[in-house]
Amino acid sequence: MSQVWNVLLLSVIAGLGTGLGGLIAIVRKPGRRSFGLLMGIAAGVMISLAFMELVSEAWKMAGYLTATLGFAAGALFMLAIDMLIPHMRFGEKEGIGQQPEASSPEDCDCNAETPGRHGHRGRRQRRGWFGKTSAPLDRMLLKTGVLIAIGITIHNMPEGIAVGASYAHQPQFGYFIAMAIALHNIPEGIATALPLCKAGARKRDAFRIALLSGLTEPVGAMLAIFFLSAFRDLVPAALAFAGGVMIFITLDELVPAAREHGHQHWTAIGIILGAIFVFVLSGIFGV
Ligand SMILES: [Zn+2]
Structure with missing residues (x-):
């Protein structure tokens, strides 16, 4: 039972990274270059975690077939979800230009040169969830x-x-993954x-x-730990599956969002830095 509590605690800590990012965004909004760098770091962490740790661990435990099938299943699953469920990606700014002018001091002052102001190419606007709506601000914001x-x-x-x-695979490994994801979540909170x-x-x-x-x-995390404590044999497949999901999201959403505002070099540097962070953390945790 203590493992459930540990996983809960770990995943909450990892999740709090987005709150920290949100705080950073409202206290000191990053410029476009920093945005590209930070989102690059988020992407680099995910890519190296997925390949070097999750998939590779699955490979070591259960062989190449499980690792390959799990990885492919995760990526395909994410592609299907992405196509079936209407949602917004990181950094998307649907509905910009329709809102009345913000005037209260409570309002964010990030209307000036927030990253991506000119970079939005209307991806996914084809879904038509926003666009021509003349709904009042509240409804639009809610949407x-x-x-x-x-x-x-x-x-x-x-x-x-x-x-x-x-x-479920190994507690120490769980600590390591949670710490890396916590860092990855900071830029995501900003975005x-x-x-x-x-x-x-x-x-x-x-x-x-x-x-x-x-x-x-x-x-x-709770779904995974309950499911995997009942079906322990599926741990390697679940690791590879999570790896496939994370790679798909990173390539499909994070990297494009990071590069959307130019400064591609900074995104590339960020990806490298994110990977280095994972290497060092992996060394420290000895996993
Ligand atoms: Zn993320």
Whole structure:
């Protein structure tokens, strides 16, 4: 039973990274270059975690077939979810330009040169969830908030699964994965809060949503630990599956979001830094 509590605690700590990111976003909004760098770090952490740790661990435990099938299943699953469920990606700013001018001092002041102001190419706007709506600000914000929340849940649940599966594999491995994901979540929290600010949300609401967004991770972690304590043989497949999901999300969402505002070199440097962070952390944890 203590393992359930440990996993809960670990995944909450990992999830709190987004709250920290949200706080950073409203206290001192990063410029475009820093945004590219930070999102690059988030991507680099995920890529190296997925390949070097999750998939490789599955490979060592259960052979190449399990690792390959688990990885492919995770990536395909994510592709299907991505196509079937309407949601917003990180850094998307649907509905910009429709909101009335923000005037209260409570409002975010990040309307000026928030990253991506000109970079938004309308990806996913084809879904038509926003676009021409003339709904009042509140409704639009609510819609934006709901879509962002769905996007984040889709994104963060698998990270929780990664924490749960890693812990089921080996507690020390779980600690390591949780720490890496906590760091990865800081830029994600920033990317969650910024578009909300831009859409006219209050600072404290943007922070609150960023904070709550990370707390979907414990849900994934709990599902994983309960499921895997009943089916221990599936631990390697679950690790590889989480790896596949994370690689898909990173390539499909994080890297494009990071590069959306130019400064590609900074994104590349960020990816390298994120990978180095994982290497060092892996060394420290001895996993
Ligand atoms: Zn993430």
